[in-house]
Amino acid sequence: MTVIESRIAPGSPEFAANRAAMDKHLAELADIHARIAEREQAAREKFDRRGQLLPRERVALLLDPGAPFLELCPLAGYRLHDDRDGSTAGGGSIAGIGLVAGMAVVVSASNSAIKGGTVSPSGLQKGLRVQRIALENRLPMINLIESGGANLNYQSELFVEGARTFANQARLSAAGIPQITVVHGNATAGGAYIPGLSDYVIMVRNRARVYLAGPPLVKAAIGEDADDETLGGASMHASITGTAEWIAEDDADSIGQARRIAKTFAGRFELPARPSGVAEPVYPAEELLGIMPADPRQPADCREIIARIVDGSEFLEFKAGYDDKTICGEAAIGGQRCGVLGNNGPITADGATKAAQFIQLCCQVGKPLIYLQNTTGYMVGTEAEQAGIVKHGSKMIQAVANATVPQITVLVGGSFGAGNYGMCGRGLDPRFIFAWPNSRIGVMGGEQAARVMAIITEAKHARAGQEVNPQMLEMIQQQVREKIDSESTALFATARLWDDGIIDPRDTRQILSLCLSLCVAGDRRTLQSNTFGVARL
């Protein structure tokens, strides 16, 4: 095992320029989060008046001391659907993996401080994603519900697909993964099924509303006068229907109860302690901010990243002499041994075979895989085609798709073309996938797409025997470039749930270490599954 020798010069002008570009990305993110926080704080007065806690406070209280929390998809829906200026991003919920009573759980809290916690299509996707994380990693779920329900403007995108939420809940229960739901406010119509399908339900007195139809609809439908409490209040559900197991006096009380309930089964889901004696990387994580070139066309050596995220910066490189664009090797992160794949350029036929072989070797001994994506895609051209890039690239995708070990992906730079697939992009279902703020993703780069369009246009005109107006050609190129580039940013991607969140590069090691231990512990955990889930009988 050798310690990677870094060739980065943190004092160099290139490093400073790279760092400045990265800082700009980070500042942009911080600004978005600040605006969201401001928006949430604006609701404080209303929440105070009702004696309620803000959703983020609910989550903070639920978690163990120090708020151990990996927030997932915090910018889902950014500038999508009803999010006009980015200040209401998040898909109407706060979700993540946190530690409750020493057990890792998936937390999903309605962000009722923003638009009443209504669910947009990206909110639905986010909800489904975190449920999948719970299922794959065998983690209990805690839902903190208070939502106005689906945003009816987008009902056509929500209605049919929305059923998956409930199907997942039933399947989690059947798989032996408990779900606790606290109802802090409205959970009506479809939302009522979330507590209905949870294993443990706590409702907050005088605030919870769990019914299919509220007073106006009931009046309209059957002419009955009925109030909220009678139709679906906490005490009604705790004493008459039995839909609630417990009543809480207020938000804090309900969180206290949820923690006490979680404690009763926490032993089964405890996260094993981190092994002691783990060596930190030799190089500071801070330097991760200056590695990726400010100009995406400049190459970067992924070993520099590996050196700053793996234990002791130690890396046993696999087939170092066989293709220098696809880097494979073995390392440990937080004491967990894993295979690491990274790109130093396009994936060649040799790179693809090397990667596919390496993936199979890791599967043979059950070693998780980490993908650090920075590729312009699979190599093109006569030489590449004749080398069998399609065949070998396919083999690589096949290996990734069918790998039996946990796979975690980080987009550290470019993620273009089928390189996104071969390096375990979202569509290949990695257990977790995160993106650095500088990362770019797309079928191809804006520049390449523009040139392709220009060539095609010229060819079309040539076939018709027409002259091409160079100004028009330039305009077409400009439009294509701008469109593709704006659709390639990390923010564009994270808004669409193409990743589980944009992370600060400095946090990469910690997040990978945590996710690796979640995956490994989840895979080792045996569950008491049953056929139909636990039902309120």
Place this chain on the structure above:
Amino acid sequence: MKSILVANRGEIALRVMRTARRLGYQTVAVCSEPDRDAPHVRFADRFVVLAGATAAETYLDVERLLDAARSSGADAVHPGYGFLSENAAFASACLEAGLIWIGPPPAAIEAMGDKSRARAAMAAAGIPCLPGASADSSEALIAEAERIGCPVMIKAAAGGGGKGMRLVSDPAELADAIVSAAREARSSFGDGALIVEKALEPARHVEIQIFADAHGNVCHLGERDCSVQRRHQKIIEESPAPGIDQSLRQAMGEAAVEVARTIDYVGAGTVEFLLGDDDRFYFLEMNTRLQVEHPVTELVTGLDLVAWQLTIAEGGKLPLTQDQISLSGHAIEARLYAEAPWRGFLPQSGEILCWQVPDDVRVDAGIDQPCRVSPHYDPLLAKIIAHGPDRESARRSLIRALARTVALGTVTNRCYLIGVLEHPEFVAGRVSTDFIERHGEELAPPVLKPRHLALAAALLEQPADKRWPEAERLTRPMRLAADCGAGEPGEHSLSLRRTGDGGCQVQIDDAEYRIDLEPVAAGSVRYRHDGVWHRACVARKADQLWLADEQLDLAISDIMLAPRQAAAEAGDGQVLAPIDGRVIALACAEGDQVTAGQVLVTIEAMKMETAIRADRAGKVVGLGVAEGDQVKSRQCLLRIEAAESGSEDD
């Protein structure tokens, strides 16, 4: 003499055993069951456990102590102070059992044990005494008191340590004071006899340490001022007494030596005097044992008083003559008690979770960490004694030592002691026995500052598992219940956010406090607040956090998620049948006023009776059933019209 059994516990047992061990003697400890792991037990070469917990069952049980000495092979007994140290019967029993008694002869103990006899003997010997008398009946005592004239002091004849002692300024209060003093005397000493004595006010409590050997040599080791007392129990002692000149010292010393000679005293003893502001002094009593405050004398004389006791017990002569004894510098002792000074000095018990003392002053401690402070015994935790070239330097050192002393897990008088030592009257040496009565109110209770709350919040929120990212975007609301041993325990709402670089931002009201934490050693942290690094000591037990800095001890917990009392759910007044059945009893009539929970109707169903109670207070209306009626499940039986606000249900 080879092996010494110390018939005591706590700091004095350790103190005696340390000297004994240094001089090559074997040490034997005794202990009650709760003291099984106490420091004095751990220190001893051998120990004997006395079954039981109370002092009466253990440290006061003569027979069992003698058995312990026998079975452990001890050939000498040191009684320490308190317990049986001034019990002539125990001294005799030890001697009769063939043991060496490290204390005065039983006759000397007896001579001083009864205050009225001691007074008479001393007066006869020409020692100045305050006017006083003893009497058999309370009527006679009142008559004597009135003859002497108020203010007078009522005292237990058999007593000491402030028990059974009452100061009476108004003759009308005499009768009550006598009754309660007699009751206390009986329960403390098994003897309700009282004496009455003229009260001297203001007066200082100045005592002389004397030593006498069996060869007729007697000397004194200077005086101690023990005027600062609460409830007639000393909390601060010093030597020499401030403002006493050599001639007065000599006069008091000679009087004390004369007292010892009068009763053929042998061993260590203390003659207590009241000193008036006219420099006249009066015999108060003699303690026929080592005193709690003997270390101040040891520090100014450079002598080991326990070593002297052992020498004399073995029949040796006094190691020094009077003119070889000199006093050097000044020593002050503070007694650290498990008590709440700002709550009427209420004794405390609990578990010491963190115990740290500075190493540049003398500390005689009976506790360790962890260790239980039992409610069965005296709540003295430790004595902290500073010595310096003059009073001011000793005082400064002692304050600094107390500021760095940490006893977490129970309320102590630590900050109160600092307050006394810093009081201008104490600084000026103007001490008297009513110091606490006069100035106690001026000692400001510790002040809980926002930075303490911010620190506590940061400590309570310290991440246990460093694998996780810090959730910078989550703000945790907290509700801290804080008790600094004074006033009512307070509740404080605040919120905490981690800053992502290991620090915390705590918001209290409208102010933000930034806290950075650094662990120093087990139980200690350094924290930065407002650019200054402070040091604090920390202990945790379950959800409770204990925190000490120089100026306060704090017990704090986050009660944000504490289980709530379920809100009493007032019903809607609709009283429904819970089940199909037959009304077998009707306990209310139309228009009756009923209270919540009152039985209204009894229904029989499935061969079982079900009582139906009022779900709120009010008036019965719409009673629609009679006894014998068959009712359906959820049928409305009656309604309760809510009582008007302010009705009879409260």
